[in-house]
Amino acid sequence: MDALLQIEDLDVRFGTFHAVRGVSLHLARGEKLAIIGESGSGKSVTALSVMRLLDGAARTAGRVLLQGEDVLSLSASALRQMRGRRVAMVFQDPMTSLNPVFPVGRQLGDVLAAHTDLPRAARRARAVELLTQVGIREAERCLTLYPHELSGGMRQRVMIALAIACDPALLIADEPTTALDVTVQEQITRLLVDLCRARGIGLLFISHNLDLVGEFADRIAVMHEGRIVEMGEAAQVMGAPRAEYTRKLLAAIPRIGLPGAGRIPDTPVVLETRAVSRAYPRARSAVARLWDRRQVQALSPSDLRVHAGQVLGIVGESGSGKSTLARLLIGLDQPTSGSVLLQGVPLKPRDRDERRALSRRIQLVFQGSQASLNPRKTIRRALSEAMQALPRAERRSPGALMELVRLDPALLDRYPHQLSGGQRQRVGIARALATSPDILIADEPTSALDVSVQKEIIDLLQALQRDLGMTLIVISHDLGLIGTICDRVLVMRAGAVVETGEARQVLTHPATDYTRALLASLPKGLAGRARFASPA
Amino acid sequence: MFALARSPVALLGLALVLAMGLIALLAPVLPLPSPTATSILDTYLPPSADHWFGTDALGRDVLARTLWGARSSLAIGLGIVVIGMMLGVSLGLAAAEAAGSLFEELAMRLVDIFAAIPVLIWAIAVVGIVGTGATQIGPVSLSNEAKLVLLVGILFFPGIARITYGLALAELKQEYVDARRLQGTGSAAILFGDVLPNILSPLLVQASVLVGIGIIIEASLSFVGLGVQPPMPSWGSMLADSKQTVFSGEYWLSLFPGLAIFLSVIGFNLLGDGLRDLFDPRRRTRLPKETA
Numbered sequence: 001m002d003a004l005l006q007i008e009d010l011d012v013r014f015g016t017f018h019a020v021r022g023v024s025l026h027l028a029r030g031e032k033l034a035i036i037g038e039s040g041s042g043k044s045v046t047a048l049s050v051m052r053l054l055d056g057a058a059r060t061a062g063r064v065l066l067q068g069e070d071v072l073s074l075s076a077s078a079l080r081q082m083r084g085r086r087v088a089m090v091f092q093d094p095m096t097s098l099n100p101v102f103p104v105g106r107q108l109g110d111v112l113a114a115h116t117d118l119p120r121a122a123r124r125a126r127a128v129e130l131l132t133q134v135g136i137r138e139a140e141r142c143l144t145l146y147p148h149e150l151s152g153g154m155r156q157r158v159m160i161a162l163a164i165a166c167d168p169a170l171l172i173a174d175e176p177t178t179a180l181d182v183t184v185q186e187q188i189t190r191l192l193v194d195l196c197r198a199r200g201i202g203l204l205f206i207s208h209n210l211d212l213v214g215e216f217a218d219r220i221a222v223m224h225e226g227r228i229v230e231m232g233e234a235a236q237v238m239g240a241p242r243a244e245y246t247r248k249l250l251a252a253i254p255r256i257g258l259p260g261a262g263r264i265p266d267t268p269v270v271l272e273t274r275a276v277s278r279a280y281p282r283a284r285s286a287v288a289r290l291w292d293r294r295q296v297q298a299l300s301p302s303d304l305r306v307h308a309g310q311v312l313g314i315v316g317e318s319g320s321g322k323s324t325l326a327r328l329l330i331g332l333d334q335p336t337s338g339s340v341l342l343q344g345v346p347l348k349p350r351d352r353d354e355r356r357a358l359s360r361r362i363q364l365v366f367q368g369s370q371a372s373l374n375p376r377k378t379i380r381r382a383l384s385e386a387m388q389a390l391p392r393a394e395r396r397s398p399g400a401l402m403e404l405v406r407l408d409p410a411l412l413d414r415y416p417h418q419l420s421g422g423q424r425q426r427v428g429i430a431r432a433l434a435t436s437p438d439i440l441i442a443d444e445p446t447s448a449l450d451v452s453v454q455k456e457i458i459d460l461l462q463a464l465q466r467d468l469g470m471t472l473i474v475i476s477h478d479l480g481l482i483g484t485i486c487d488r489v490l491v492m493r494a495g496a497v498v499e500t501g502e503a504r505q506v507l508t509h510p511a512t513d514y515t516r517a518l519l520a521s522l523p524k525g526l527a528g529r530a531r532f533a534s535p536a
Numbered sequence: 537m538f539a540l541a542r543s544p545v546a547l548l549g550l551a552l553v554l555a556m557g558l559i560a561l562l563a564p565v566l567p568l569p570s571p572t573a574t575s576i577l578d579t580y581l582p583p584s585a586d587h588w589f590g591t592d593a594l595g596r597d598v599l600a601r602t603l604w605g606a607r608s609s610l611a612i613g614l615g616i617v618v619i620g621m622m623l624g625v626s627l628g629l630a631a632a633e634a635a636g637s638l639f640e641e642l643a644m645r646l647v648d649i650f651a652a653i654p655v656l657i658w659a660i661a662v663v664g665i666v667g668t669g670a671t672q673i674g675p676v677s678l679s680n681e682a683k684l685v686l687l688v689g690i691l692f693f694p695g696i697a698r699i700t701y702g703l704a705l706a707e708l709k710q711e712y713v714d715a716r717r718l719q720g721t722g723s724a725a726i727l728f729g730d731v732l733p734n735i736l737s738p739l740l741v742q743a744s745v746l747v748g749i750g751i752i753i754e755a756s757l758s759f760v761g762l763g764v765q766p767p768m769p770s771w772g773s774m775l776a777d778s779k780q781t782v783f784s785g786e787y788w789l790s791l792f793p794g795l796a797i798f799l800s801v802i803g804f805n806l807l808g809d810g811l812r813d814l815f816d817p818r819r820r821t822r823l824p825k826e827t828a
Contacts, residue, residue, distance in 0.1 A: 281636075285636070285640075287641050352722065358720070359718055364714070366714070372715065373712050374730050376733045377730075385721075388720075389719055389720045432715075
């Protein structure tokens, strides 16, 4: 077999942490191999060791053969020759992997200057050509732009142009679409796959998203706790998985289920907005605002009604205004115009007593990232503080709250960093429930979590909503999540509500092109392979 | 704090700072001659078994004066930083909480104004006007040392305010702060109870470096006669007294107080560097970021 990359018995340790345990895999010329795994599975460490990008603390054993040559024993200068020229890499976050102080043209020019003998003028022409190849219109103009002037998708296109600038034989893409919106995610994946196919580049695609890689990968390797638990043809891994863990991953993928018929009409409206809008001044400082009165409209006047006991989903991509709406609904922010009514009474969250009263009626669950809990406070303290608005007699014990979210009360004396992502999010939910609110808003409750944990959190939210009879508003970019648990759906785009209706109706018979596009861009696993078939 | 032990440089700094602190605390109980007792017969004695650091123009023991000098240097150096921290942290936190308001703008421009005043010239000017004796303000009598602490402390607040402001702005955007607001917690409780503990590490680093600068400022002011007043010893005034003898061979008069200033300032600086390394997550061993 014509092996482009051959990894034999790779073993990586950081101190006492055994990140990669005896991984062996091979990649043929022009082949597309996907490595799937959750955080901590060792998939990124494996990729980084191919580039020898691990820091000094890593102790590596085994062999990484690139076109027959052992990468782990290359000299520093041979390594520089290898990087960029033979292997290139695309990272997750194009904002941090592009240098913010240089324009795109300069960054492309630098790479070309380092690896080719092209004269200056030719480098520029080549840069334009590369940008055109990655689908950037107005490539000339793009050369002069800085990374912050580009959208997320454009930045990732530039990263790909940088990666293919010197015709590498192998391209490593580490979660290249995770930071992007679904509609953009599809375009970028397609671009990567098409480029690699056209140029015969081997693609090593690292992802947590089985459905996404199922659409194009030739083979899939599933990693768990540093080991490859299953590797095989995509159709076999996705269709007839052999490993228990792969089956668990596949089962956890939120697919658009068909929710039961909505329970909409009978209950009264508990929360509604009347032509609520929010505009932010463009100038940040109070003095500059005296002459710069320009505003950015984050949310156009929008109406929304939530009935008691209902589950409402708000879907939108980044910049759609969904988080702005959430902050207005809960009173963390004040509308520029219009009003938010809680059981018919306008919110006045600026008032201290009102805020305390409000905390018992409506609460928020955050993304569940590290930032959602104060790193310096124990879980016990965080939960006790959450009940300070309650009269002493109504306060529950932190242990009871932990049991409510099915967590072991023994975790109460831990600090947030000593919990897993899923445990942290359960604490976040417990904190929100501490005041027994009638309405719970969950803002992207699963987006910071691993796939297998996402399902547990969704199940928990759903069970709590049912048992406690709460009204639940779920905000997400993930149609799969929304479709699974919501009665009604509100689709937002560019600060405006574009569609609203019963979940079943919106997801099966979308009324607007945008909703249709959102639905179409969802990764569909093996069923989506037709989209990536070779152009005839 | 035990993690400091892993950095030899920080450990050295910590040892120097602790040694200076111990000396300052224990100076009154150590078996030393009085730092102010003069003796006409024992002037300009070189270092010996009786007088380890020698004696000065009035026959006073230089060892006793150097050790006693640690008291005023450390007290004033620390006092300056405590005043600067109290003002700077409060203002920085308040300005960050009021981001986008007129108060934020005014507060941070006030910081700019104070940052533009040269510390030494300001202290010399004010002490020159109110005099070096005790100043009576209403019922409070301020000694010259207390005046210096207040005067210089006020000028130390802009740097601290800026750092606090920047760190607090970032911290206030964290989700847990919103969670606290949703519980009906007031701004002050959030700022001092949640935000401050999370930004304290870089502030402590800055504070330890500033103590070193405070010690130098005290020495400079004492050198020009505006700081600690005689007969109480201070490293700065001891250096000033030794001016005439620098070229006539009585090296011990300038060497020991100079060495004391050097060691204490470098102690605080090394401690600051060590703390920065300790607190900076980028300098710790790092696992590659995995995402899912």
